[in-house]
Amino acid sequence: MMFSNVLKSEWLKLKHSKVVFIVLASPVLATIIGLFSTMHVPEHQWLGTITTMILAHSAIFLPLLTGVFAALICRHEHSGGSWKQVLTLPVSRLQIYFAKFIVILFLLTLTQTAFLIATWVAGTLKGFSDPFPFVNVLMSVGVGWLACLPLIALQLWLATMLTSFAGPSVVNVMLTFPAVIIANSPLFGPLYPWAHPLLGMTQALSYSLGGDAGFLDSAVTFYVVMISSLALFTVVGSVHFQRREWV
Amino acid sequence: MGNQTYLLETNGLTKTYKGAKVVNGLSLQLEEGEIYGFLGPNGAGKTTTIRMLLGLIKPAKGRVTVFGKDLSKERITILKQIGSLVESPSYYPHLTGKDNLETLRKILQVPKSRIAEVLEMVRLTKMADRKVKEYSLGMKQRLGLAASLLGSPKLLILDEPTNGLDPAGMIYIRELIKQLPVKYGMTVLLSSHLLSEIDQVATKVGIIAKGEMIFQDQIDVLREKASRKLHVQMNDWETGQKVLSRHGIETARHDNWLTMPNQPDGKIAEIVKELVYSGLDIYRVSEEIASLEDIFLNLTKGEETL
Numbered sequence: 043m044m045f046s047n048v049l050k051s052e053w054l055k056l057k058h059s060k061v062v063f064i065v066l067a068s069p070v071l072a073t074i075i076g077l078f079s080t081m082h083v084p085e086h087q088w089l090g091t092i093t094t095m096i097l098a099h100s101a102i103f104l105p106l107l108t109g110v111f112a113a114l115i116c117r118h119e120h121s122g123g124s125w126k127q128v129l130t131l132p133v134s135r136l137q138i139y140f141a142k143f144i145v146i147l148f149l150l151t152l153t154q155t156a157f158l159i160a161t162w163v164a165g166t167l168k169g170f171s172d173p174f175p176f177v178n179v180l181m182s183v184g185v186g187w188l189a190c191l192p193l194i195a196l197q198l199w200l201a202t203m204l205t206s207f208a209g210p211s212v213v214n215v216m217l218t219f220p221a222v223i224i225a226n227s228p229l230f231g232p233l234y235p236w237a238h239p240l241l242g243m244t245q246a247l248s249y250s251l252g253g254d255a256g257f258l259d260s261a262v263t264f265y266v267v268m269i270s271s272l273a274l275f276t277v278v279g280s281v282h283f284q285r286r287e288w289v
Numbered sequence: 290m291g292n293q294t295y296l297l298e299t300n301g302l303t304k305t306y307k308g309a310k311v312v313n314g315l316s317l318q319l320e321e322g323e324i325y326g327f328l329g330p331n332g333a334g335k336t337t338t339i340r341m342l343l344g345l346i347k348p349a350k351g352r353v354t355v356f357g358k359d360l361s362k363e364r365i366t367i368l369k370q371i372g373s374l375v376e377s378p379s380y381y382p383h384l385t386g387k388d389n390l391e392t393l394r395k396i397l398q399v400p401k402s403r404i405a406e407v408l409e410m411v412r413l414t415k416m417a418d419r420k421v422k423e424y425s426l427g428m429k430q431r432l433g434l435a436a437s438l439l440g441s442p443k444l445l446i447l448d449e450p451t452n453g454l455d456p457a458g459m460i461y462i463r464e465l466i467k468q469l470p471v472k473y474g475m476t477v478l479l480s481s482h483l484l485s486e487i488d489q490v491a492t493k494v495g496i497i498a499k500g501e502m503i504f505q506d507q508i509d510v511l512r513e514k515a516s517r518k519l520h521v522q523m524n525d526w527e528t529g530q531k532v533l534s535r536h537g538i539e540t541a542r543h544d545n546w547l548t549m550p551n552q553p554d555g556k557i558a559e560i561v562k563e564l565v566y567s568g569l570d571i572y573r574v575s576e577e578i579a580s581l582e583d584i585f586l587n588l589t590k591g592e593e594t595l
Binding site: 047048050051054055057058059118121122123124125126127128129130131132133134287288289 | 344345366369
């Protein structure tokens with residue numbers, strides 16, 4: 043059975059689920075925050091507004107969103123008792139698991155793209171005349187996307203393991219709020235997956251502008267933790283999904 | 290062994306939860322074209338067995354062989370030809386009935402026209418474009434049945450398929466299930482806790498109690514167990530008993546009733562004549578037929594007292 047068929051099936055399940063509101067929620071809120079931002083960087087007209095928007099988007103909304111997407115993608119299998127139907131289809135359990143993973147990645151891509159557009163909209167509405175720093179925001183958005191992967195792997199594992207919509211979301215919210223504080227520690231920040239979107243997006247923006255936002259002692263630690271936690275959560279989550287008993 | 294090929298066969302299937310054997314050494318055989326009624330009281334291990342047959346849970350011991358293949362090794366190949374409905378129906382409430390089936394069709398890769406066909410089979414055509422959250426329990430159950438039929442499976446496994454249906458729906462679904470082997474060459478295994486359900490559709494019956502198979506044979510064999518008895522009431526049972534034993538009929542007594550195995554018409558006439566000639570007053574002659582329900586109760590009750 044083709045993996046693409048499993049993907050199409052997962053995609054269809056999102057119909058009428060109002061997921062578009064969730065995808066756009068953070069970019070829209072960030073735009074509003076950006077419009078009222080008074081942060082001003084002398085040599086760069088756009089930088090203050092974009093930084094404010096990145097902070098709002100990446101510190102709280104982005105980590106929360108990974109949990110919401112993961113819970114949403116498993117919600118109806120739990121509530122409608124559909125796991126037993128999905129898992130008696132002639133496809134491997136791993137295909138089901140990774141189809142869900144990829145749909146979440148796609149939703150995240152939509153959110154990040156919407157955020158990119160949101161920064162341009164906010165600046166344009168404020169009447170900025172300098173050219174829009176597209177490449178810099180794109181870098182930030184791209185690294186932010188990567189920084190969400192470990193969280194998504196973890197959240198998908200929780201969402202398939204705990205049989206409720208609320209469970210994983212509550213866990214995620216509780217672990218997201220300390221992220222802002224932990225991100226300020228150059229030592230613990232890179233070790234805490236919930237701080238990764240903030241670290242990734244701010245650092246990437248400043249590096250691309252030739253600066254350093256100063257959140258990280260070592261970019262290497264950040265990437266090593268990111269890749270190894272992604273690998274760990276993916277393996278543990280998918281193996282658990284494959285082996286568990288569907289009672 | 291091994292010369293008889295079953296469509297589905299389990300050997301010594303066992304499942305343990307917290308040290309208790311929920312299913313214990315279950316051996317179940319299902320031949321092609323049969324409608325196998327899997328019967329047992331609630332909590333006897335029917336759903337656990339069915340989940341093992343579908344690979345949703347792994348047996349602690351024993352093997353499941355379907356289409357001659359080992360389920361633990363070729364699960365996906367086997368599942369291609371199985372349709373199933375386990376316990377409560379599965380559905381996506383925010384999608385229409387048609388889209389619910391479409392999520393499965395994309396994976397099963399059957400023609401789109403098959404969706405309309407199965408919806409028609411379960412009489413849901415009119416509701417096809419309504420969201421499933423508007424469906425009644427019976428409609429959801431019928432949608433689940435449509436989903437199980439979608440891939441035109443060789444084997445259909447239905448766990449309590451008439452749950453939640455109204456009487457008319459029950460009759461309709463029962464008739465539909467009966468036709469599946471004849472019209473589409475399907476083999477069906479359906480579970481129920483009601484003997485009457487099984488009695489009306491099944492060709493073979495397996496009865497499970499406390500995780501063990503206590504009876505498995507053609508339904509006719511079960512019906513034969515429905516032994517008939519003859520009761521005769523008279524004024525003097527002692528004389529009656531002597532007279533009858535001279536004719537080789539052993540009887541049991543209850544008050545002034547004598548009970549014996551049922552006899553052919555001619556023999557009954559003879560018995561009555563003999564009793565009357567011996568000067569006895571015959572008050573009543575009656576026949577007792579034990580229902581299948583009684584047999585089922587006796588079989589499962591016996592299990593409980595063990």
